[in-house]
Amino acid sequence: MTKSRALHIILALPILFACSKKAAPDHTQLYEEIRHVNKMEFASMAVTKTVKTERTDWYKIGKRIAVYSFDTYLKAYIDLYQFEMEDMEFDEENKTVKVTLPPVNVEIAGRDMDMKKEYENVGMFRTEIDSKERAKMKEKASEDLKKELKGNPEYKQRLEDTARRKARSYFENLFKNAGYTAFIRFSDEITESGDFNIKNYD
Numbered sequence: 001m002t003k004s005r006a007l008h009i010i011l012a013l014p015i016l017f018a019c020s021k022k023a024a025p026d027h028t029q030l031y032e033e034i035r036h037v038n039k040m041e042f043a044s045m046a047v048t049k050t051v052k053t054e055r056t057d058w059y060k061i062g063k064r065i066a067v068y069s070f071d072t073y074l075k076a077y078i079d080l081y082q083f084e085m086e087d088m089e090f091d092e093e094n095k096t097v098k099v100t101l102p103p104v105n106v107e108i109a110g111r112d113m114d115m116k117k118e119y120e121n122v123g124m125f126r127t128e129i130d131s132k133e134r135a136k137m138k139e140k141a142s143e144d145l146k147k148e149l150k151g152n153p154e155y156k157q158r159l160e161d162t163a164r165r166k167a168r169s170y171f172e173n174l175f176k177n178a179g180y181t182a183f184i185r186f187s188d189e190i191t192e193s194g195d196f197n198i199k200n201y202d
Helices: 001-022 028-035 129-150 154-177
Strands: 041-055 064-079 087-092 094-100 102-113 116-122 183-187
Touching: 028 087, 028 154, 041 129, 041 154, 064 154, 094 154, 102 154, 154 183
Parallel strands: 094 183
Antiparallel strands: 041 064, 064 102, 064 116, 087 094
């Protein structure tokens, strides 16, 4: 073998090794599958609100008391429109992935159109409670409920905990089907130092 031919073989070896090296998997399709969902709901709850009207003016005969109730619905969701490709950290050698999800949001999703009559006592000489008055009662009750929910974090916390648990399970299965063991965390679980709390990888 001539020196010239040996040199060509030596030079070709790095090229052969480079060609034989596997290209990094493209996870674009998986990312788009996650992101296209936009708002993904993971938990919901019905909250019953009771509203009462009572008039007992001394100069009028008879009572005028009514109690109504209606249900308002809360939902906990993740806005996957905020999810970025960089939120997935793949380890191809160990077939694992660390996934950072946007935080869980809780909002009022809607309410029943009609109020249910729980109790009503309108005296003979009193005016009936009409639809217009019921509508005003419901609007006031809705505003009161919003304030109550803001002042009482129990409902929100319960929904957030349920949503996180279900989201972890959902995305763990999603990545498992793609061949990876996933460790799920949420962006609002970052510690003050900028690191993620290790317990969130359990």
